[in-house]
Amino acid sequence: xxxxxxxNPVTLFLLVLAVALLIFLGQEIKKSITxxxxxxxxxxxxIVHVVQVATLxxxxxxxxxxxxxxxxxxxVFILVTFxxxxxxxxIEAKANxxxxxxxxxxxxxxxx
Numbered sequence: 001x002x003x004x005x006x007x008n009p010v011t012l013f014l015l016v017l018a019v020a021l022l023i024f025l026g027q028e029i030k031k032s033i034t035x036x037x038x039x040x041x042x043x044x045x046x047i048v049h050v051v052q053v054a055t056l057x058x059x060x061x062x063x064x065x066x067x068x069x070x071x072x073x074x075x076v077f078i079l080v081t082f083x084x085x086x087x088x089x090x091i092e093a094k095a096n097x098x099x100x101x102x103x104x105x106x107x108x109x110x111x112x
Contacts, residue, residue: 001060003052004045007069019077023084030096032089039081046074 006012019038026034053067093099 001052001056001063003063003067003070004048005066005070006045006073007066012073015077019081019084023081023088026084026088027091030088030092032085032092035081035085035088039078039085042074042077042081046071046078049074 006015022034022038026032049067049071053064053071056064056067
C-alpha cells in the first residue's frame with residue numbers, strides 16, 4: 001500500500017517551509033486564496049489517510065502507527081492553515097475595504 005508519509009522529518013520540514021512561504025505570499029499580495037490552497041490540500045490528505053486506516057489489511061497492519069502520525073500532523077496543518085486563512089482574509093478585507101468572512105477573531109488579531 002502506498003501512503004503519503006508526512007511524518008518523515010525531511011518531508012515535514014519541506015511542508016512547513018512550503019506552507020510558511022504560501023502564508024507569507026498571501027500576506028504580501030493580500031489574497032486569501034493562496035492560503036486556502038494548502039488548507040484544501042491538507043483536508044484532502046486527511047481524507048486519504050483516514051480511508052487508508054479504514055481499509056488496512058492484516059498484511060500491512062504495521063503501517064497503522066505511521067498513518068496515525070500522519071493524521072495527527074494533518075490536523076495540526078489544518079489548524080494552522082485555517083487560522084492563517086482567517087488572518088489573511090482579514091488583511092485582504094481591510095485592504096479592499098470589504099467585510100471579512102468572519103470577524104469573530106478580531107480580538108485575537110489586535111493582540112498580534
